[in-house]
Amino acid sequence: MAKVESSFKNMVLTLFIITLVASMALGGIYTLTKEPIETAKKAAQEEAIRQVIPEFDALKESVVDPVDGSEPLVFNVGYKDGEKIGTAVLSYSNQGYDPTTIKVMVGFRPDGSIYNTAVVQQKETPGLGTKMELPSFRDQFKGKDPGKFDLRVANDGGDVDAITAATISSRAFCAAVRRAYQTYKNEWEDEK
Amino acid sequence: MEYFVIIISAIFVSNIVLAQFLGICPFLGVSNKVDTAVGMSFAVLFVMTLATLVTWLIYHYVLAPFQITFLQTISFILVIASLVQMVEIILKKISPPLYQALGIYLPLITTNCAVMGVALLTIGKDFNFLEAIVFAISNAIGFGLAMTLFAGLREHLDLMEVPAGMRGVPIALVTAGILAMAFMGFTGLV
Amino acid sequence: MNQWLNFTKGFIRENPVFTLLLGLCPALAVTSSAFNGLGMGIATTFVLMSSNMVVSVIKNYIPDKVRIPSFIVIIASFVTIVELVMQAYAPSLFKALGIFIPLIVVNCLVLGRAEGFASKNSFVSALIDGLGMGLGFTFALTLLGAIREMLGSGSLFGYTLVSGDMILVFILQPGAFIVLGYLVAMFNKIKKSA
Numbered sequence: 001m002a003k004v005e006s007s008f009k010n011m012v013l014t015l016f017i018i019t020l021v022a023s024m025a026l027g028g029i030y031t032l033t034k035e036p037i038e039t040a041k042k043a044a045q046e047e048a049i050r051q052v053i054p055e056f057d058a059l060k061e062s063v064v065d066p067v068d069g070s071e072p073l074v075f076n077v078g079y080k081d082g083e084k085i086g087t088a089v090l091s092y093s094n095q096g097y098d099p100t101t102i103k104v105m106v107g108f109r110p111d112g113s114i115y116n117t118a119v120v121q122q123k124e125t126p127g128l129g130t131k132m133e134l135p136s137f138r139d140q141f142k143g144k145d146p147g148k149f150d151l152r153v154a155n156d157g158g159d160v161d162a163i164t165a166a167t168i169s170s171r172a173f174c175a176a177v178r179r180a181y182q183t184y185k186n187e188w189e190d191e192k
Numbered sequence: 193m194e195y196f197v198i199i200i201s202a203i204f205v206s207n208i209v210l211a212q213f214l215g216i217c218p219f220l221g222v223s224n225k226v227d228t229a230v231g232m233s234f235a236v237l238f239v240m241t242l243a244t245l246v247t248w249l250i251y252h253y254v255l256a257p258f259q260i261t262f263l264q265t266i267s268f269i270l271v272i273a274s275l276v277q278m279v280e281i282i283l284k285k286i287s288p289p290l291y292q293a294l295g296i297y298l299p300l301i302t303t304n305c306a307v308m309g310v311a312l313l314t315i316g317k318d319f320n321f322l323e324a325i326v327f328a329i330s331n332a333i334g335f336g337l338a339m340t341l342f343a344g345l346r347e348h349l350d351l352m353e354v355p356a357g358m359r360g361v362p363i364a365l366v367t368a369g370i371l372a373m374a375f376m377g378f379t380g381l382v
Numbered sequence: 383m384n385q386w387l388n389f390t391k392g393f394i395r396e397n398p399v400f401t402l403l404l405g406l407c408p409a410l411a412v413t414s415s416a417f418n419g420l421g422m423g424i425a426t427t428f429v430l431m432s433s434n435m436v437v438s439v440i441k442n443y444i445p446d447k448v449r450i451p452s453f454i455v456i457i458a459s460f461v462t463i464v465e466l467v468m469q470a471y472a473p474s475l476f477k478a479l480g481i482f483i484p485l486i487v488v489n490c491l492v493l494g495r496a497e498g499f500a501s502k503n504s505f506v507s508a509l510i511d512g513l514g515m516g517l518g519f520t521f522a523l524t525l526l527g528a529i530r531e532m533l534g535s536g537s538l539f540g541y542t543l544v545s546g547d548m549i550l551v552f553i554l555q556p557g558a559f560i561v562l563g564y565l566v567a568m569f570n571k572i573k574k575s576a
Contacts, residue, residue, distance in 0.1 A: 265465065269487050305488040366560050368559040
């Protein structure tokens with residue numbers, strides 16, 4: 001079969017048909033995958049929440065402005081049999097080693113102590129700063145009451161043992177947890 | 193201050209070639225001589241700034257309002273490809289000397305992932321218009337810096353006695369690795 | 383053409399990464415672990431195979447002058463499909479590979495095969511070429527990722543082989559360049575002796 005000749009009409013027609021078919025196909029795929037993508041995103045967030053507060057059967061989301069006037073944080077209050085059992089706060093810090101924002105999910109018990117923490121997003125140096133995801137670092141926050149436990153690394157006079165050779169990343173993690181606590185405490189005292 | 197951080201981090205800390213691995217093809221392909229490296233860098237500066245500008249507008253005024261951001265990849269590549277063509281035609285008409293200098297590099301830029309990469313990163317980082325332009329220019333400067341340094345090293349490398357098996361690309365890659373190590377010294381700067 | 387040769391050429395003789403030096407950006411950027419390398423390889427293989435097939439079918443209907451833009455649209459569509467499907471069913475891998483998934487579109491390997499091979503050959507040849515080249519690319523990325531992961535974090539596909547601190551530099555950026563440099567030298571040697 002002979003090749004189609006490169007006349008203006010043919011060229012415009014070809015490009016038009018190709019883009020038309022492509023956008024229709026993509027529109028179709030988009031509609032098909034829209035729901036699974038939503039579910040996947042929701043599952044990832046719920047997974048992080050599940051890690052940082054005790055088992056819950058209902059969640060209530062709210063957005064809270066931090067005390068220092070920076071970007072609002074997302075609170076997720078977990079309930080079990082109608083009773084409040086913990087609050088997951090999605091906090092962040094821009095003081096990491098990499099310019100990418102570090103996002104940390106911090107869970108508080110109703111008494112204000114930390115239940116657990118989880119790293120949602122970070123791009124620190126592999127093998128050094130990335131160790132913040134490991135339980136060996138995060139476990140030291142478990143069950144601590146930030147009122148008594150100084151949420152700063154030991155170098156700055158706090159109670160947190162920094163990751164070896166990654167003080168900056170550890171400091172950023174602590175800053176995110178501190179931001180979560182201060183915001184939570186403020187909300188919590190308002191409630192009382 | 194904000195802009196200063198963007199500039200320093202794009203040029204040194206997360207250098208587009210040595211830390212983000214974008215634009216490796218021209219980095220290895222046209223870095224034999226300092227002259228060509230400089231020419232390529234200017235062509236990239238030109239196209240990258242223009243491409244980021246246009247894709248930013250398209251994203252924020254077309255894709256986002258109509259909620260068709262899933263068409264981002266396809267629209268960005270089309271914009272970049274046609275932009276390169278247009279720049280080539282316009283340069284040829286209005287400034288033949290500039291065309292002479294940059295012309296041969298322009299077709300190569302369409303498939304230079306640094307241009308597309310910066311356009312995508314700009315959207316990912318949620319920059320405003322001015323920040324986006326500063327970011328694009330800084331990244332192009334970072335690209336130029338890495339290219340020129342590397343070309344300088346390779347010119348010297350040609351005169352060295354390199355083991356037969358490592359000659360050419362392998363030794364260039366190892367050299368790039370050492371250069372990347374040097375750039376890692378900048379991390380933590382901002 | 384001998385289809386078996388057509389299929390196997392991508393592994394060593396014309397390996398996209400080690401011999402043709404195409405698609406180096408993702409090869410360097412996402413190979414800090416073997417699993418990421420494998421994931422990127424499979425995504426690229428899908429795009430390569432699908433675009434090769436479509437291009438070989440419609441090659442006669444496309445006027446020469448708009449050949450490249452048409453190919454770019456076809457490739458970009460398949461890349462978007464990969465993006466959407468990955469976001470839905472492998473979100474953590476999608477997050478790890480980051481902008482390198484949309485950047486498959488500017489991978490010289492994909493456009494190069496569409497323009498250099500699929501636009502001149504039959505459907506079957508183009509399909510096998512895409513599959514072979516894609517698997518060669520996957521093989522290269524997985525190998526690079528495996529070596530870097532073993533030396534850098536002492537594990538393979540996430541399974542710990544050696545505990546304790548390893549030679550960190552290999553999973554950082556410089557390690558990518560250096561390991562690739564030695565692998566290219568090694569493949570040059572293999573190709574010469576074969």
